[in-house]
Amino acid sequence: MTEQAARIDALSGDLDAMAEAVVLLHYGQLHSLHRDEAAAKRHAASFGIDPDGWGTVPSDRPAVESVWRISPLSKWAVTDGGDAG
Numbered sequence: 001m002t003e004q005a006a007r008i009d010a011l012s013g014d015l016d017a018m019a020e021a022v023v024l025l026h027y028g029q030l031h032s033l034h035r036d037e038a039a040a041k042r043h044a045a046s047f048g049i050d051p052d053g054w055g056t057v058p059s060d061r062p063a064v065e066s067v068w069r070i071s072p073l074s075k076w077a078v079t080d081g082g083d084a085g
Helices: 003-018 037-046 073-078
Strands: 022-026 029-034 068-072
Touching: 022 037, 029 037, 037 068, 068 073
Parallel strands: none
Antiparallel strands: 022 029, 022 068
C-alpha cells in the first residue's frame, strides 16, 4: 500500500468515527463533544444529571431555550454560531 493510500484509509476511518459524534449543548452553548449519544449520556451521568435529561429536543424549540441538548456534530458545526435550532 502506498503512503497516500494509507493516509486515505486513515482519514476514512476518522470520518467514519465522527459520523455519529454529538455535542452536548447547555442553553445552546457547546459543553462537550462525544463519539455518540450513549457516550454523551454517560458523561451527563458523571455530573449527577439524569442521562435522559440530555436527550434530543424537538427542532421547533431553539437550542438557547433548552437547558441541555444533544445535537449531531455535523449539524452543530455547520450552523453559524452553532446549533441555532
